[in-house]
Amino acid sequence: MSEHTISATGREAAGKGASRRLRRAGQIPAIIYGGHAEPTSVQLDHEKIWLASQNEWFYSSILTLDVDGKAEKVLLRDMQRHPFKQLILHLDFLRVSENEAIRVNVPLHFLNQDTSPAGKTSGVVITHNCNEIGISCLPKDLPEFIELDLANLSPGDIVHLSDLKLPQGVEIPELKLGKEHDVAVVTAGYVQADAEPAAEGEGEGEK
Numbered sequence: 001m002s003e004h005t006i007s008a009t010g011r012e013a014a015g016k017g018a019s020r021r022l023r024r025a026g027q028i029p030a031i032i033y034g035g036h037a038e039p040t041s042v043q044l045d046h047e048k049i050w051l052a053s054q055n056e057w058f059y060s061s062i063l064t065l066d067v068d069g070k071a072e073k074v075l076l077r078d079m080q081r082h083p084f085k086q087l088i089l090h091l092d093f094l095r096v097s098e099n100e101a102i103r104v105n106v107p108l109h110f111l112n113q114d115t116s117p118a119g120k121t122s123g124v125v126i127t128h129n130c131n132e133i134g135i136s137c138l139p140k141d142l143p144e145f146i147e148l149d150l151a152n153l154s155p156g157d158i159v160h161l162s163d164l165k166l167p168q169g170v171e172i173p174e175l176k177l178g179k180e181h182d183v184a185v186v187t188a189g190y191v192q193a194d195a196e197p198a199a200e201g202e203g204e205g206e207k
Contacts, residue, residue: 029090033093042065044091050088060142076093106146109148153186
């Protein structure tokens with residue numbers, strides 16, 4: 001698990017007016033909550049957070065928020081964006097405890113798809129039904145992503161959640177709910193050609 005540290009500053013002013021002033025100054029209002037402690041209001045540099053938000057790890061890794069010299073281990077739980085501007089409006093971070101399991105959605109990385117038997121077969125479409133999955137683990141075991149090697153994927157194959165190879169200490173809670181929750185992650189199916197239209201008058205009785 002990679003370490004990612006982000007600087008933040010505590011803030012006291014609250015409300016929409018204070019948040020607007022922060023945004024005009026190039027800052028993002030944010031809150032840290034959970035972890036058996038009181039919520040903490042902070043502000044972060046917009047430019048640095050915008051650059052961080054372009055990376056996959058920002059959404060699925062444990063982050064270290066350095067708040068005025070005090071380190072907080074957190075997960076990003078919510079990000080509010082402007083509907084059309086490249087602007088982050090607000091962030092919610094959840095504190096994590098090293099001894100308590102967390103539930104996180106992590107991305108899937110698909111490997112060797114193009115060189116698989118299915119990938120090299122004409123008329124076969126490989127569909128990714130999931131691009132991320134929900135996992136549960138202790139913070140120290142949290143992977144930034146799960147790899148799925150499709151090197152042996154053949155036409156007609158279906159890869160289910162239960163087929164994923166998970167790192168040690170990581171589990172998929174969904175699988176505990178029954179077989180019907182073992183959904184298809186990847187399918188390799190043949191494209192079905194459209195049926196040819198019936199010839200004009202075919203099947204009609206003679207007059």
